[in-house]
Amino acid sequence: MNTNSDNGKLVLVTGGSGFIAVHCIIQLLNAGYRVRATLRSLDKAANVHAMLAEGGANAGDKLSFIKADLSADHNWAEAVKGCEYVLHVASPTPKLNFKHEDEMIVPAREGVLRVLRAARDGGVKRVVLTSAIGAIVYGHPDQTAPYDESYWSNTEKAPAYQKSKTLAEKAAWEFIQREGGALELSAVNPTGVMGPVLGAEYSHSINVIKNLLTGKMAGSPKINSFFVDVRDVASLHLLAMTSPIANGERYIATAGESIWMVEVAKILKDNLGEAGAKVSVKQLPNTLLRVAALTDPMVKSMLPLLSKHMNTTSAKAIDTLGWKPRSTKEAILATAESLIRLNLL
Structure with missing residues (x-):
């Protein structure tokens, strides 16, 4: 990607130790930007440097860290100071055993607004918000036509985590409209994020691959899923950051058509040789999942997805921004190969 005209500009990446964030930092550094990353604890800085090294990037003096937490105002003004752009990647971790x-x-919601206020007051040009496909596809009647960026999840029917992503993104757009001033906003809505793991921190989507490879999953539930390579999620963030036409737009990041979970298992089984020996390619009946859901909150969270089509399209990002995602198969295999290489199974 040619961003030579922007070389040397400073970009803030929130939640700098996260899976997507580290890949964004790698691509920003490779494009010549200076990066400041927020961390809840500066003790994580060494981990970030280790992940960057694993990803083939040498930060040199172009990367700095600042302690900031989405739940408090402290340091956010300092975090955005001098920044041309903000990639707001940080997000609260999904909870399974929540009381409310x-x-x-x-x-x-409050974390997004805290970052946007600081960015506006600090003279930042544009914020790219890492939203989620959870803000688009949940709570609708089943459909085979692909979801695009015009859809919003139905918060009356969406699970709590997806509801939180929906309301947070909506709050961001409302803020820009009402009190954003000159601040610009773009949003990226990734599907299940796969791709090369660089260390022990990675997206929860990757546990699906890990559980298949270790044999923890005795078979695949009848769930239709969508995936995207983290390297392509990062490249879409950079396109959304600098493209004039991306201001005010949201972009779905998906590798291609959705596939059933049993197809994921078959990709692993057919391509990994001995490393795929424990992968089961059995299709689990829905009744089995419903019984398991009585005692397992993780399984319970899957029930609304059983047998439901989840097709999405990235035509907007591909056609208007020139985004070129890797295939679903490549994203899945890159995930598996990195887990194996780093002994994370």
Whole structure:
């Protein structure tokens, strides 16, 4: 990607130790930007440098860290100072055993607004918000036509985590409209994020691959899923950051058509040789999942997805921004190969 005209400009990446964030930092550094990353604890800085090294990037003096937490105002003004752009990648971790959905909704919404206020007041040109496909595809009647960026999840029917992502993104757009001033906003809505793991921190989507490879999954639930390579999620963030036409737009990041979970298992089984020996390619009946859901909150969270089509399209990003994602198969295999290489199974 040619961003030579922007070389040397400073970009803030929030949640700098996260899976997507580290890949964004790698691509920003490779494009010549200076990067400041927020961390909840500066103790994580060494981990970030280790992940960057694993990803083939040498930060040199172009990367700095600042302690900032989405739940508090402290340091956000300092974090955005001098920044041309902000990639707001940080997000509260999904909770399974929450007592009330507000435990996820309030931190997600307030965190986004905290970053946007600081960015506006600090003279930042544009914020790219890492939203989620969860803000688009949940709570709708089943459909085979692909979801695009015009859809919003139905918060009356969406699970708590997806509801939190939806309300947080909506709050961001409302903020820009009402009090954003000159601040610009773009949003990226990734599907299940796969791709090369660089260390022990990675997206929860990757546990699906890990559980298949270790044999923890005795078979695949009848769930239709969508995936995207983290390297392509990062490249879409950079396109959304600098493209004039991306201001005010949201972009779905998906590798291609959705596939059933059993197809994921078959990709692993057919391409990894001995490393795929424990992968089961059995299709689990829905009744088995419903019984398991009585005692397992993770399984319970899957029930609304059983047998439901989840097709999405990235035509907007591909056609208007020139984005070129890797295939679903490549994203899945890159995930597996990195887990094996780093002994993370």
